[in-house]
Amino acid sequence: MALIELKHVVGGYGGAPILNGVDIAIEQSDIGVIVGPNGAGKSTTLKAIFGLLKVMGGTITFAGEEITNSLPDRLVPKGLSFVPQEKNVFTSMTVEENLEMGAFTRTDDFSDTMGWVYQMFPILREKRRQPAGELSGGQRQMVAMGRALMSKPRLLMLDEPSAGLSPRYVIEIFETIVKINGEGVGILMVEQNARQALAFASRGFVLANGQNRFTGTGQELIADPEVARSFLGG
Amino acid sequence: MDELIFFINRVLISGTVLGSIYALGAIGITLIFGILRFAHFAHGDMMTMGAFIAFVLAGVLASAGIVTPLPTGVVVLPVAMVLAAIIALGIDKSFYAPLRQRGARPVTLLIASIGVTLMIQGVIRLIFGSGTRSFFADETKDIFRIDMSWAGAQRPISVTEPQVIMFVVTALLVVALHLFLTRSRLGKAMRAMADNADLAQVSGINTALVVRVTWVIAGSLACVAGTMLALDVALMPDLAFNIVLPIFAAAIVGGLGHAYGAIVGGFLIAFAETLAVFNWTAVLRPLNAVLPEGMALPPNLSLVPTEYKLTVAFIILVITLLARPTGIFKGAST
Ligand SMILES: Nc1ncnc2c1ncn2[C@@H]1O[C@H](COP(=O)(O)OP(=O)(O)OP(=O)(O)O)[C@@H](O)[C@H]1O
Ligand SMILES: [Mg+2]
Numbered sequence: 178m179a180l181i182e183l184k185h186v187v188g189g190y191g192g193a194p195i196l197n198g199v200d201i202a203i204e205q206s207d208i209g210v211i212v213g214p215n216g217a218g219k220s221t222t223l224k225a226i227f228g229l230l231k232v233m234g235g236t237i238t239f240a241g242e243e244i245t246n247s248l249p250d251r252l253v254p255k256g257l258s259f260v261p262q263e264k265n266v267f268t269s270m271t272v273e274e275n276l277e278m279g280a281f282t283r284t285d286d287f288s289d290t291m292g293w294v295y296q297m298f299p300i301l302r303e304k305r306r307q308p309a310g311e312l313s314g315g316q317r318q319m320v321a322m323g324r325a326l327m328s329k330p331r332l333l334m335l336d337e338p339s340a341g342l343s344p345r346y347v348i349e350i351f352e353t354i355v356k357i358n359g360e361g362v363g364i365l366m367v368e369q370n371a372r373q374a375l376a377f378a379s380r381g382f383v384l385a386n387g388q389n390r391f392t393g394t395g396q397e398l399i400a401d402p403e404v405a406r407s408f409l410g411g
Numbered sequence: 412m413d414e415l416i417f418f419i420n421r422v423l424i425s426g427t428v429l430g431s432i433y434a435l436g437a438i439g440i441t442l443i444f445g446i447l448r449f450a451h452f453a454h455g456d457m458m459t460m461g462a463f464i465a466f467v468l469a470g471v472l473a474s475a476g477i478v479t480p481l482p483t484g485v486v487v488l489p490v491a492m493v494l495a496a497i498i499a500l501g502i503d504k505s506f507y508a509p510l511r512q513r514g515a516r517p518v519t520l521l522i523a524s525i526g527v528t529l530m531i532q533g534v535i536r537l538i539f540g541s542g543t544r545s546f547f548a549d550e551t552k553d554i555f556r557i558d559m560s561w562a563g564a565q566r567p568i569s570v571t572e573p574q575v576i577m578f579v580v581t582a583l584l585v586v587a588l589h590l591f592l593t594r595s596r597l598g599k600a601m602r603a604m605a606d607n608a609d610l611a612q613v614s615g616i617n618t619a620l621v622v623r624v625t626w627v628i629a630g631s632l633a634c635v636a637g638t639m640l641a642l643d644v645a646l647m648p649d650l651a652f653n654i655v656l657p658i659f660a661a662a663i664v665g666g667l668g669h670a671y672g673a674i675v676g677g678f679l680i681a682f683a684e685t686l687a688v689f690n691w692t693a694v695l696r697p698l699n700a701v702l703p704e705g706m707a708l709p710p711n712l713s714l715v716p717t718e719y720k721l722t723v724a725f726i727i728l729v730i731t732l733l734a735r736p737t738g739i740f741k742g743a744s745t
Binding site: 248252278 | 596599600602603606607609610611612613614615616617618
């Protein structure tokens with residue numbers, strides 16, 4: 178059974194729909210990567226899953242349970258987590274407080290999860306008493322991912338985690354994503370560094386105009402001459 | 412020496428009293444702005460309302476023949492705070508929440524809160540009339556006089572019992588608020604939502620709960636501030652409406668959305684006001700002895716006449732907005 182499944186999802190921000198029937202399905206063992214031109218509706222797809230905009234048609238199921246139009250405070254306890262592209266840390270709060278906010282929905286002891294996050298991002302342990310707003314872009318991205326991991330998600334959704342990062346950090350973030358996936362967390366991410374991301378994706382989705390254009394394994398998409406020509410810059 | 416005592420009584424004590432009241436009011440305004448992003452104009456009237464709730468409860472206590480060592484207005488305060496918090500929640504649910512749900516802009520909410528101002532004042536006048544009342548009609552207001560004759564002063568330092576209680580209560584509430592915001596899960600969630608409401612929602616924070624907590628804190632602190640003001644001066648339907656502007660100035664000067672800023676801003680505005688209307692001749696009078704023949708200090712030497720006290724808050728506000736628009740602490744205002 179798919180961990181997350183979107184069936185012909187239609188949705189938008191009140192006006193004309195932005196998503197005109199998006200289909201996505203991934204397993205918990207998968208790294209799913211959504212690529213596509215600017216304005217294709219990639220971010221909108223993630224927001225639709227997370228209840229941040231109105232889904233007008235189609236269904237979204239998570240682990241067999243329909244979650245269409247559920248709000249984050251219901252979704253996070255079910256095992257979904259989302260790292261938005263921008264403004265994804267609480268700048269006035271310390272790194273540790275940011276992580277604590279990720280665990281808001283948990284009532285159990287989350288110190289072991291925090292230890293796990295610090296193990297994943299050792300630099301955050303060093304900086305844990307610093308306001309997140311004082312960190313570099315790459316470190317902020319780690320705080321954002323750490324925050325999202327604090328709820329112990331089964332599915333981690335990331336919107337352009339490598340945006341604005343130096344090449345060295347891009348590789349580091351991608352490696353960490355693969356590592357997180359290796360620890361049993363399903364990944365669904367949007368990426369502009371399409372070729373690089375599809376290289377480690379077990380599932381790839383090319384979106385254009387709010388619709389699927391191509392779907393396959395990452396390698397299949399990279400190998401497809403039409404995908405390469407139209408969406409991966411040759 | 413007497414001049415110094417006069418200064419202590421008129422500036423230090425009065426300024427601290429006023430500062431406590433401004434600070435408690437401004438904390439509510441700043442928290443509401445941080446969480447709900449609108450200027451809650453009716454906050455002064457929530458203070459007045461809180462004072463009237465305490466007044467009624469004190470009356471109930473008195474008519475039951477219960478005599479307490481502390482002023483009854485203080486004894487009933489915890490219950491009054493609870494009632495004020497419940498009413499604040501009710502006001503939000505009936506007036507502001509429906510507007511928020513329709514995605515109303517901050518200015519719409521501001522205008523709605525002006526409506527709430529008129530409504531609260533109307534209800535108070537309907538029930539209590541427009542006259543002035545006192546908490547101390549049937550009990551005496553104790554005044555502590557600290558004898559300073561050992562220092563060669565004839566005047567004592569004098570401070571009333573409600574004033575002393577107010578210092579203690581304000582200090583306790585500020586410490587409690589600090590611990591809440593920095594130690595508790597909900598307090599941190601409140602800061603998170605003020606920092607970045609969208610991300611707070613995405614993190615699964617129960618934002619509706621945070622909004623309710625905000626009203627509980629703002630409403631109960633407003634009740635304390637209003638009651639303290641009424642205990643210090645008198646109780647009337649426009650009690651706090653008259654000081655809502657300096658309170659807003661305090662919140663803005665401190666940095667909107669920033670609780671500690673509101674406290675600093677409250678004391679800053681209060682001391683600026685007290686110092687500005689203080690008659691410096693009273694302190695400088697000894698200079699008359701050394702001034703040349705024919706020159707004497709004028710009988711009244713204050714920077715601002717008392718009736719123009721409000722302008723002080725405005726001047727500080729304008730300077731802040733020109734020089735440092737985000738306030739002393741970096742607030743959410745732009
Ligand atoms: N909050 C919003 N309200 C209204 N329209 C929006 C909103 N956010 C995005 N849109 C519109 O929806 C469309 C798809 O936007 P989306 O952000 O999903 O694109 P994207 O595929 O993520 O592109 P990019 O690569 O630029 O991030 C765009 O036309 C955009 O203008
Ligand atoms: Mg996007």
